[in-house]
Amino acid sequence: MSWMVWTTPTAIFFSSIAAMLAGMTLWEILSPTVERKGFLPISTTRGDRLFIGLLSAAFIHLGVIGFTTLSIWIALALSAVWLLVLMRWG
């Protein structure tokens, strides 16, 4: 594994993604998702909303890193709030 030049932050990042996917699978088994329409212009399933949330989180982080001097933790907090809003009302 040393050729993959792991670092602690990236390991935490990928573990959380893996945990999210595992959690989503478990949630889906316990109570299957129903496609619905929230404030997004399209009707989405739970997985769609997670994907949209993660993709927009990536762009939120890029925006904060590239074009502001704010801390990356602010981007993380913003993304987390956005993800929760999206999962609940999206």
Add this chain to the structure above:
Amino acid sequence: MNNKVLNNRAWLLVLPMLVLVAFSAIIPLMTVVNYSVQDVLGPNARFFTGTEWFHSILNDSALRDAFVRQILFSLTILAIQVPLGIGIALIMPKRGWQASAVLILITLPLLIPWNVVGSIWQIFTRGDIGLMGYGLRELGINYNITRNSGDAWATIILMDVWHWTPLVAMLCYSGLRSIPEAYYQAARIDRASKWAIFRYIQLPKLTNVLVIAVLLRFMHSFMIYAEPFVLTGGGPGSSTTFLSQSLATMAIGQQDLGPSAAFSIIYFLVILLVSWVFYTTIMHMQKDKNPHGGA
């Protein structure tokens, strides 16, 4: 009463593919992510840099210019290839040996490898031996793709139009073939004009294939590498340097693995976003047409 339970066990059949994709794409991509936050100098010499590479890539003016150039290029070729492809599909013969002959002729450019397309046009546009370069020079036009960036741009766009409009034309042709004859008969009874037939029968029926054509052409032109690299090498100056060439220069030419990993991730995210938007649009159009069938 809907007692049907969705059986998700079929997903297990996808596992072998998942393993394959893990080795060919997911694990390498994870490695790229690891590289993007470090300065890797050797097996035992690496330093954590955090978000520094991302910051410098996003603020690199040369890369921003390449990005703008890339968008301009993709939009330009779409604006030319889509209408031109529809036009070609409309005038292609519908049946008989002419139809087959035209189809084969039109497909030929699609079969040529990218590098070869670049070489063909490189020779074609040379002022001393190339047909087009020599011809234009004899006509008194000062045409030189190694000196004049306008000429280089025009040539790259012409080359891409030559190489890829056939794809759009073929897709539209197949779309047009699938329109039932009854629609045209009804139009003839109404004495509809050619324009009305195009606007209200052919164009709506082409929507699906056009979305696919736009998606394919956008994605491919957004990642274009070999053709302009062989034709102009990104020049004159950097006037035709597109994103993948900037990336290759950075990663292979300069061995700046950290910054190029950060650049790759940003590039990947943009492509992921665009593909997702297109994919969702296509799926939605199908759902709207077939509300009970599901997509």
